[in-house]
Amino acid sequence: MPLDNKSFNYVRELVLERSGIALDESKGYLVETRLAPVARSYECNSIGELVNQMKGKVYGRLHRATVEAMTTNETSFFRDIHPFESLRRDILPELVQKRSDSRTLNIWCAASSSGQEPYTLAMVVRQHFPQLANWKIKILATDISEEMIERARAGIYSQLEVNRGLPAQLLVRYFLKDGLAWRIKDEIRETVEFRVLNLTKPFPPLPAMDLVFIRNVLIYFPIKTKRQVLGEIAKTLQPDGYLFLGGAETTINIDESYKRSSFGKTVCYQHPRSIDAGALAT
Ligand SMILES: C[S@@+](CC[C@H](N)C(=O)[O-])C[C@H]1O[C@@H](n2cnc3c(N)ncnc32)[C@H](O)[C@@H]1O
Structure with a gap:
C-alpha cells in the first residue's frame, strides 16, 4: 500500500529529531522500502499501521527500529583508500x-x-x-x-x-x-x-x-x-x-x-x- 503524506511526515519528523537525518520530499520510496520489513516484523499490515502504533507513545522499540531502518550503513574496508x-x-x-x-x-x-x-x-x-x-x-x-x-x-x-x-x-x-x-x-x-x-x-x-x-x-x-x-x-x-x-x-x-x-x-x-x-x- 502506498505511503500516505501524514505517515511520511510523521516518519520524517521522527527521524530528523532522533538522528539528525533529513529526508526530503523525494524520499517517500526510500521510507516505503526501508520500513516495509519493519512493519512486517511488528505484525503491522502497512506502514500507516506502524505509524499509528508509534503516534502519541513514548519513544520505544518501534520508534528505534524505524529510525535505525532509515540510516544508510554502506561501508567497506579501506574505503576510498x-x-x-x-x-x-x-x-x-x-x-x-x-x-x-x-x-x-x-x-x-x-x-x-x-x-x-x-x-x-x-x-x-x-x-x-x-x-x-x-x-x-x-x-x-x-x-x-x-x-x-x-x-x-x-x-x-x-x-x-x-x-x-x-x-x-x-x-x-x-x-x-x-x-x-x-x-x-x-x-x-x-x-x-x-x-x-x-x-x-x-x-x-x-x-x-x-x-x-x-x-x-x-x-x-x-x-x-x-x-x-x-x-x-x-x-x-x-x-x-x-x-x-x-x-x-x-x-x-x-x-x-x-x-x-x-x-x-x-x-x-x-x-x-x-x-x-x-x-x-x-
Ligand atoms: C554511510 S555509513 C558510513 C560508515 C563509515 N563511516 C564509512 O564511511 O564507510 C553512515 C553511518 O552513520 C550512522 N549514523 C547516522 N546518523 C547518525 C547519528 N546521528 N549519530 C551517529 N551515527 C549516525 C549510520 O547508522 C551509518 O552506520
Missing part, C-alpha cells in the same frame, strides 16, 4: 613522534556502521607500526545504530564484504574462515571498543582525540546539524590531531575555524582551538 595511505605514510609517523613521551594515541571512528572502518584503522596500526605494541592505543568506534554496533562487535563478514577493499594479505593475516564467512581475529577485534553514540545529542565524556574519522554521515544532516556536530568534535580533537571526512564532505562554508591540511590526495582538517581539558575525561 587514500586516507589510509596518508595515515600510514605521513600522519601516524608524525603523531607517533609527537606522542613518544605519553605513548598514548586516541582514535575515534564516529559513524562506524558495521565495523569495517575502525577495523581498517586497527589493521593499519598493527601491520605498519609494530613499535606501538606497548603503547596505550584506544580505538573507539561509535554509531547510532544498535544493530550495526552489534554486527561490528561480532566482527563477522561475508565473502562479498571482505572482497571489497581488503588486501588478500591482510585477509589471510587477520581473519579466520568461519563457515562461509570470515571472522576477524581477536588480536584486532579486542583493540576496538564499540559503543552506541548519537552524534546529534550531547556527547558523553570522551578522551582528547588524536584522530577523528567521521566519514559519510554529515551528508545526511542539514547544515545546522553539520555545524553543531563539527563544533562538538572540535572540542574533543587535539589541536595537533586530524579530522577525516568523507570524499563528498567538507568543513568549508560550515565551520571555517577548521584548517585544511592536504597529504597527497587526502584532505583532512585540524582545529586550532585548545582543548578544554576540564570538559574531557582521560
Whole structure:
C-alpha cells in the first residue's frame, strides 16, 4: 500500500529529531522500502499501521527500529583508500613522534556502521607500526545504530564484504574462515571498543582525540546539524590531531575555524582551538 503524506511526515519528523537525518520530499520510496520489513516484523499490515502504533507513545522499540531502518550503513574496508595511505605514510609517523613521551594515541571512528572502518584503522596500526605494541592505543568506534554496533562487535563478514577493499594479505593475516564467512581475529577485534553514540545529542565524556574519522554521515544532516556536530568534535580533537571526512564532505562554508591540511590526495582538517581539558575525561 502506498505511503500516505501524514505517515511520511510523521516518519520524517521522527527521524530528523532522533538522528539528525533529513529526508526530503523525494524520499517517500526510500521510507516505503526501508520500513516495509519493519512493519512486517511488528505484525503491522502497512506502514500507516506502524505509524499509528508509534503516534502519541513514548519513544520505544518501534520508534528505534524505524529510525535505525532509515540510516544508510554502506561501508567497506579501506574505503576510498587514500586516507589510509596518508595515515600510514605521513600522519601516524608524525603523531607517533609527537606522542613518544605519553605513548598514548586516541582514535575515534564516529559513524562506524558495521565495523569495517575502525577495523581498517586497527589493521593499519598493527601491520605498519609494530613499535606501538606497548603503547596505550584506544580505538573507539561509535554509531547510532544498535544493530550495526552489534554486527561490528561480532566482527563477522561475508565473502562479498571482505572482497571489497581488503588486501588478500591482510585477509589471510587477520581473519579466520568461519563457515562461509570470515571472522576477524581477536588480536584486532579486542583493540576496538564499540559503543552506541548519537552524534546529534550531547556527547558523553570522551578522551582528547588524536584522530577523528567521521566519514559519510554529515551528508545526511542539514547544515545546522553539520555545524553543531563539527563544533562538538572540535572540542574533543587535539589541536595537533586530524579530522577525516568523507570524499563528498567538507568543513568549508560550515565551520571555517577548521584548517585544511592536504597529504597527497587526502584532505583532512585540524582545529586550532585548545582543548578544554576540564570538559574531557582521560
Ligand atoms: C554511510 S555509513 C558510513 C560508515 C563509515 N563511516 C564509512 O564511511 O564507510 C553512515 C553511518 O552513520 C550512522 N549514523 C547516522 N546518523 C547518525 C547519528 N546521528 N549519530 C551517529 N551515527 C549516525 C549510520 O547508522 C551509518 O552506520
